[in-house]
Amino acid sequence: MSLPDRLAWPNRFASLGPEFFTELPAQGLPEPHWVAHSPVCAALLGWPAGWTAQPDALAVFAGNATWPGMRPLASAYSGHQFGVWAGQLGDGRALWLGEVDTPHGPQELQLKGGGLTPYSRRGDGRAVLRSSIREFLCSEAMAALGVPTTRALCITGSRLPVMRETVETAAIVTRVAPSFLRFGHFEHFAHHGRPDALRALAEWFIAHHAPDCADAPEPAVALLRKVALQTADLMAHWQAVGFCHGVMNTDNMSLLGLTLDYGPFGFMDGFDPMHVCNHSDDRGRYAYARQPSVAFWNLHALAQALLPLLDGEPEAAGERLLDAVEAYRERFAQQMLGRLRAKLGLEGEQAGDQALADDFLKLMAASRADFTQSWRRLSRALADPEPLRDLFIDRAALDAWLARWHARVTPGAEARMRAVNPAVVLRNHLAEGAIRAAQQGDFGEIERLRDVLARPFDEPLLPSDAALPPDWAATLEVSCSS
Template structure:
């Protein structure tokens, strides 16, 4: 059996391993393993018993050259549950700051890196999350539960299709093996893909142990493979810092633009490539609260929604500090590193402005200050009214520059101009308890739209290509999880199908785009996964 072939996997013969499963393919060694034993430990997986495929991503499989038919083969599912993996996978070592406090040595406590897959022009590291203990598990059991594995599997793919840099999800495999968290749950393994799983914390680890030689080796590896343009810079270290700052800024701005909360932005959860990584207690905003905390264990609100941009900047400073030993000693190098890190601010501002202009359909540059006030006032109004984040932006495309106010007012029996609302604006207006406040903002918005060259239909089409109709709301994930825990994986697969086309109308699935039910407000997510 060789899943890299496009022929059906069942047609490929495989030797049998000692545990009765066909032997796994020989995963190609990866560049990270070539760094040497200071960077990882070889450690066998602890395979899940009675593995069951919950779902797999056809899109991710195609990206790495695997055929969808491969997932019909029980042997492949067994390998993705940790059976018969040779040579032994590796777990990498890193350190980091957790909730702003130095946590010391961490590492892949339940992640096993198998090797690399994909075409020559784009290689992906393939990793199993939840396949057993490693030397870095600390007090953990090396397992992941089905609940969190489904959430990560769905959200990583959802983020990819939203156009946000992320790790990918290949598959999630379940098992009846019991795992204790707050209650007894069942185990699962999610198979993740990324060009690299290197984190800020990898550099922090070698800096904290005084091994500048190993930091240099890691930096050379990352630059050569992912940031080759930095090699030709006057100082490759500074160029690397700036490149990571800019990549991070773009990703964080796109989080904010879709209302995504990560929940645990520790430095060991920050990708050196600017990927969204380690989906734990994440959430998409329902009713907009700028101070929303999606992780109920984050009692101080360090990672609240509106704090995410600043936290990312703080984390970048930790990365910069870890790389200082690779720069010439002296104040000049410190100032140069600060200047490189400060590239984050304009990069974030530029990307955030571009996102907001696209979301509101403002293609023309007329008055930047006035447009900024229009953005800010909308967010203030949404916050005050707890207006649904996703629906507000999606429904704004229905507002016309010419409101047709008289007919709408007459139909509604209204007498004041502020109550005259065309049908296209009524749906978004209904999201706001302060109707008069929304009407005043909407009048300003219509006046601004009058300065656009595109007609209403063209603008609406463009807005609906950047404002998703479907996101992974907590209650949707919860319903899919409950059914999967009962042995029915159909809702997980259906939800994946919907989230792969987040900007399309998909009228047959319109119920998935509605307001969350009342019971959804009681859902909580935490670091317990």
Template structure:
């Protein structure tokens, strides 16, 4: 039986916490909202019919114009470090949590991003723009299809109401989903205010709701820090392996569940540059591709500091944090072996990986195309290396590395076709390149949302060949070199 938007069976466990953790408020309506896009796979997760999401009642509900009867809308308070500097109180400046829907995998919260002013908006207007909402929507779903831990995006609605950024842009609301939107900064907030009771209440809530297996540990707060640290290390290893750059890894953008959270000035690596900075605002390069693993560790240390009053002593906190480096190293090693089609691990493999990245860095080879086309290599036929070899201006440089790679492959027992199938299953052909998103945004600004839907359909199957969509795997055109993304949204 179809569910009407007004009758969504929402609950809100976070709203059961003391009122200090949030402010109850209603979204601010937008004039004449309209449907932009929806994700069928995200809708399926919460038992909704994707076709129904385009109907007026769901458009109104997920814009904030008609709140479902069982919703308990709220915006959460948190603090955080931004670009390595303590920023003090932050909070949901433009996000309003409607509640959660029960699913076979557990509760899933629905949050409206861009739904109006909250007490935490500071100098902002509480709104999101169509441009950034499309980017977040597409990337959330693209990352899920890449098997990378992430929040999800259910749908986007739009309105012609103008919002001032660098120029006047149209408003939008993105409905995003996650089991929880609690962040590292949620704990930092209470630590900074020397409020140990609230710190404990929040930690106990997170453990009971999302880490119940830790409740029986001798020190459950130490165990919580260790598990979050491990998940964060694994998430960032996945980022590095696919060339994803978050762009603004502030502690208030770090999920307590190890999910990729808050898509702003993100980017996927194209011409490989280990020092690449995808966020134009990040003038110092704090959040460059190469720095992401270390910044993830630094952020975990800030969470550890916040949890220290509960953990009890520095030694136990440090022991929990020490999980990070080993977890990251093991996961990135596993992912790189898979990307290169290596089924067993040998001691010298680290040297092969290092030489490969040095080669990519020196020749600025397209990250996604390199790994995808490397799968076409045939062990005994180097004369057929052209698909990957032609990515290099200096072909001899690839040839030299390929000699070592072929020697390594001879320790494997898979045929060329078996290895290619395995590599194609982990090396995407399609990622959300900035220029692809920009084409969809440009059309959407003229009320043509077809490219958003088309691009979403492509990105939902990133490992497939999709012969009719070859253009979406192409190198960026010359005009794309001028694209910049920043913290503006």
């Protein structure tokens, strides 16, 4: 029996009804070809290694066909973009193929770049090869780092021209997640005065993705608290690996605490707390240091959307929701300090640990020391501090800090630190190298880099994969079209 015939598609989201989505087929890619695929993501689905050779696989993931049980649809949501209410948004270039049963529970499959939908607004519904490669590589890289994220199964490409800043070629990346629901799904129905649909969505989400909230005195408050805690965990992960999302709009915030919608992201090179990775973000709203506070702001927007679900006086109900959001603060601080302790190789808890971590970050910022390399070289600094010292301008200040650190660390710190401080992250220049090769028809670098990023804590075979960025990388810019 072929893979398509073995798959079961429960498609639970489709049970909500047509006010939550529009069913429509994808606008497929002409003359498609495979660009890349992820064996690790396929294994998550329980699919065999040779799944790309299955009947119609290329046609399905290029949007030209469906397997039995798939039910393509685009969902409706709204949201705040750069802090401003943007009204109705929705899946403007994403198409939900369906939800498939896997050994790890139901997983949704989604085509990104599958053509126009009723929610495309002024867009063309397409994705380009450049942005698809970036999302594919980063999704799988983040998963290997242990950061909660949507996954990427494959990329299909075509010679179909797509206009961005210049003419590029079209591609589709297939994304995988337990759910693609966002804060903006709740905002949509709250804003349009649809408490019935809002309640149906909340009950559906709790039943399928947060059953522990179902028996709470106020399930909506319990749900908000759960989302706040998951979001705090995610922000601590991002900050600890130097990841900048670039466009933390409420419609890009996952209700499951997953990294969602890879666009103008970037991993920090030289450490600047106010680094802005999105060239379109001219006010720096989504700077690295502001990401935790932006997530907190977004949670308040979600709380406002959930308010119609609570009984009693609106003011008192609002206070209960705000109390749930406040759980974020303590959780983030706790998780962030825990991750910093791990990165420093510290065991146990001491009162001076926060100051020790903060002072190292201040030294890094003063020298614009490379984020990833500073932590990785610190992992070897007990035996040989010179490679670390080479990254810093004020070496005397670093030496004084190292003396404090030496007094705090315990035996075995080096091995512990190398297990949490990666050697390799998806720097922009690495992604750019894979993109430029792919644009010339060579997709080998994508899969080579995919395999390197799957083992981020190992020293790579090519030292250049873990090296400081070349000078030309400083000229790279990413924007919302990325």
